[in-house]
Amino acid sequence: xxxxxxxxxxxxxxxxxxxxxxxxxxxxxxxxxxxxxxxxxxxxxxxxxxxxxxxxxxxxxxxxxxxxxxxxxxxxxxxxxxxxxxxxxxxxxxxxxxxxxxxxxxxxxxxxxxxxxxxxxxxxxxxxxxxxxxxxxx
Amino acid sequence: xxxxxxxxxxxxxxxxxxxxxxxxxxxxxxxxxxxxxxxxxxxxxxxxxxxxxxxxxxxxxxxxxxxxxxxxxxxxxxxxxxxxxxxxxxxxxxxxxxxxxxxxxxxxxxxxxxxxxxxxxxxxxxxxxxxxxxxxxxxxxxxxxxxxxxxxxxxxxxxxxxxxxxxxxxxxxxxxxxxxxxxxxxxxxxxxxxxxxxxxxxxxxxxxxxxxxxxxxxxxxxxxxxxxxxxxxxxxxxxxxxxxxxxxxxxxxxxxxxxxxxxxxxxxxxxxxxxxxxxxxxxxxxxxxxxxxxxxxxxxxxxxxxxxxxxxxxxxxxxxxxxxxxxxxxxxxxxxxxxxxxxxxxxxxxxxxxxxxxxxxxxxxxxxxxxxxxxxxxxxxxxxxxxxxxxx
Numbered sequence: 001x002x003x004x005x006x007x008x009x010x011x012x013x014x015x016x017x018x019x020x021x022x023x024x025x026x027x028x029x030x031x032x033x034x035x036x037x038x039x040x041x042x043x044x045x046x047x048x049x050x051x052x053x054x055x056x057x058x059x060x061x062x063x064x065x066x067x068x069x070x071x072x073x074x075x076x077x078x079x080x081x082x083x084x085x086x087x088x089x090x091x092x093x094x095x096x097x098x099x100x101x102x103x104x105x106x107x108x109x110x111x112x113x114x115x116x117x118x119x120x121x122x123x124x125x126x127x128x129x130x131x132x133x134x135x136x137x138x
Numbered sequence: 139x140x141x142x143x144x145x146x147x148x149x150x151x152x153x154x155x156x157x158x159x160x161x162x163x164x165x166x167x168x169x170x171x172x173x174x175x176x177x178x179x180x181x182x183x184x185x186x187x188x189x190x191x192x193x194x195x196x197x198x199x200x201x202x203x204x205x206x207x208x209x210x211x212x213x214x215x216x217x218x219x220x221x222x223x224x225x226x227x228x229x230x231x232x233x234x235x236x237x238x239x240x241x242x243x244x245x246x247x248x249x250x251x252x253x254x255x256x257x258x259x260x261x262x263x264x265x266x267x268x269x270x271x272x273x274x275x276x277x278x279x280x281x282x283x284x285x286x287x288x289x290x291x292x293x294x295x296x297x298x299x300x301x302x303x304x305x306x307x308x309x310x311x312x313x314x315x316x317x318x319x320x321x322x323x324x325x326x327x328x329x330x331x332x333x334x335x336x337x338x339x340x341x342x343x344x345x346x347x348x349x350x351x352x353x354x355x356x357x358x359x360x361x362x363x364x365x366x367x368x369x370x371x372x373x374x375x376x377x378x379x380x381x382x383x384x385x386x387x388x389x390x391x392x393x394x395x396x397x398x399x400x401x402x403x404x405x406x407x408x409x410x411x412x413x414x415x416x417x418x419x420x421x422x423x424x425x426x427x428x429x430x431x432x433x434x435x436x437x438x439x440x441x442x443x444x445x446x447x448x449x450x451x452x453x454x455x456x457x458x459x460x461x462x463x464x465x466x467x468x469x470x471x472x473x474x475x476x477x478x479x480x481x482x483x484x485x486x487x488x489x490x491x492x493x494x495x496x497x498x499x500x501x502x503x504x505x506x507x508x509x510x511x512x513x514x515x516x517x518x519x520x521x522x523x524x525x526x527x528x529x530x
Contacts, residue, residue: 008276012269019270043390045271045515051388071293071394073285074340075278082276090277090339092286092394092516100391100516102275110340115293132274 009081010126017048021060026131029123032060033099044099065121067095067135074110093119093135107136143377143411145530147237150370151180151358152487154480157320157472160257161352165198166211168354168477169253173212176249176358182368187358189245190216191232193252194223196475197259197352208251218245225511226423226479227381228252229355230525233483234379236359246364253354254475267515278339281347283513284426285339291395291428292341295443301450302427303329305462306345306469308454309424313466315456315497320351320472327470346427346469353474355484374490377504378410378526386517396436398522399508403437406506406524414439417526418503419461419489421482423510424469429519430462433508437524456497464489464497479509486527504528 013023025032033042036050037057049056072091075082082088089105091113105113106122118138123131153175155168177184190209198204205221208214218239222228229252236248277283291297310327313319327345335345365373385398407413414437422433431445439460440448454462465471465485468478486505488494505527512520 009269009273011271011274015269016266041390045267070391071286071290073277073282073289073342074337075276075282075285076336076340077278077281077338079273079276079278079282081273085276088276090275090282090286092290094391098390102272102277102516104275115290126274 007084010130011132017046019046022046023130025062026123026133027129029131031063031065031121031133033063033095033097034058035061042097042099044101063095063097066138067093067119069105069113069115069117069119070094070100071115072105072113089113091135101133104134105136106134143409145375145377145528146362147240147359148362148365148370148373148375149233149357149359149487149527150365150368150373151176151182152356152484153179154318154355154484155353156318157351157353157474157481159320159322159349159351159472161255162258163255163352165195165253165255165354166208168255168352169208169251170212172251172253172354172356173249176356180358180370182358184213186247186368187214187249188216189218189236189239189248190214191220191222191236191248191250193228193232193476193479194221195254195477196256196261197254199262214249216245218248224383224509224521224523225476226425227509227511227521227523228476229480229483230379230507230509231381231523233357233359233376233525234381237376240359240361247358247360249356250359251354251356252477252480254477255352256475257350257352272515280425280513281342282339284346284428285342287394287518288341288428291432294395297341298446298450299333300329301431301446302346303332304449305427305430305454306332309463309467309470312456312464312497313470315495316465316471319466319470320349323349323470323472342426348425348468348473348478351472351474353472353481354477355474355480357484357487372491374487374527374529376525377528378406378408378412379524380405380409381521381523383521384514385520385522392517394518395432396442397432397518399433399436399524402522402524406526407438410526410528412526416504417460417506418501419464419486419499420506421463421486422508423479423482424463424467425473425510427469429510432518456499461499464494464499479511483507490527490529
């Protein structure tokens with residue numbers, strides 16, 4: 001159930017803020033999340049400011065890639081550009097660092113997914129430069 | 139119970155176009171139809187309108203001057219103009235803002251207008267984080283987001299599909315009596331039809347959600363004092379309002395089954411000096427059936443997680459103890475794009491003016507109307523608002 005070689009919308013980095021460090025790390029197989037330096041709180045998706053303090057004192061740190069399924073949906077009717085992937089699983093995964101990420105789940109059948117199940121990071125290589133974070137059962 | 143209920147603001151007229159699928163008429167033309175209806179209905183001279191609160195639109199939103207263009211199109215020169223980008227929360231949000239502007243002397247008589255030919259146009263790009271953190275995953279827009287929400291809700295509380303089926307059928311039965319409802323949806327529906335409806339993004343089915351159409355609607359708002367001067371034939375009053383945008387916006391891992399209605403609902407009720415059992419009828423924003431269950435719970439009609447039981451135990455038909463979306467709601471009358479937030483509002487006003495024909499609710503002494511807007515990243519919805527309307 002890998003999406004390799006199936007056409008789909010590619011991420012367009014650096015559109016709403018400087019996400020260069022995030023995407024550079026993905027190509028090295030590392031998932032980065034933002035931290036507010038002053039409060040120590042993580043946040044995801046990346047924002048141009050700390051959601052806690054309203055200051056721009058932010059840094060990137062690598063996540064462990066361990067998490068649990070918060071919720072999921074089996075997509076039977078594709079979002080435009082994903083028609084060739086149907087059916088596919090979308091999920092909200094809670095990372096152990098304390099943030100929630102929207103992602104795909106692979107290597108599991110829809111009827112076997114359970115809320116709360118442990119999952120680990122899995123990289124989908126989309127192009128030579130771009131990899132996208134997904135999750136598989138731990 | 140402490141209350142700061144006021145009846146100094148009045149809604150004195152309403153208008154609505156039929157909801158049509160790909161009608162091919164612009165948002166401007168649809169809006170013109172609504173304004174003409176309101177002027178004819180109230181007998182008020184167009185020059186009395188000195189304020190415009192207008193909802194954002196999918197079909198014309200590429201034009202950053204949409205509101206002022208609308209003034210030009212309709213021949214209005216308002217001293218106060220407000221463009222509301224709260225999605226389906228924009229119409230009652232527009233009434234609340236109009237009330238504040240009237241109280242502050244910025245204008246006297248406000249047309250609160252929503253018009254969208256979304257099904258005849260192209261949906262604009264919302265941009266921001268979507269190209270990096272949403273589109274590559276392929277979550278199917280609002281349907282996918284409500285799939286995630288429903289699955290989580292089911293995990294925490296269980297999800298009795300009989301309640302969803304009952305809501306689908308109740309609203310459809312109402313739509314069958316609504317000549318303005320979308321023609322394509324005006325056919326009977328059974329609970330079995332709902333329960334055998336195909337999944338789109340599990341556990342969301344085709345019949346859980348809306349069909350995007352074209353249409354427009356609006357109401358006329360002024361001070362009660364000015365309404366009397368104008369000789370308004372009928373009036374009702376907004377007596378309670380609550381609103382929250384980007385609910386739980388800074389929470390890292392919020393409980394997504396709890397919505398902004400948990401704040402906006404109690405606030406509106408407190409202002410009105412009412413409790414949920416005092417509500418005669420409710421016109422809640424319905425983009426998905428499960429949103430109705432969560433809305434009822436979070437406003438306080440029942441305990442959290444007991445919404446399905448409440449639906450099963452309550453007669454929600456126009457003859458019932460808590461009539462709900464008596465024109466069919468957006469799910470069965472069609473969603474006129476971002477004007478959808480005005481659909482259930484206008485039905486509430488129509489019921490309170492006792493002009494709802496064969497679906498008229500008896501003793502329409504008050505009505506609660508709600509709005510929902512915007513699907514954020516990984517949560518339920520961005521904007522929740524609640525307005526309570528009451529007779530003089």
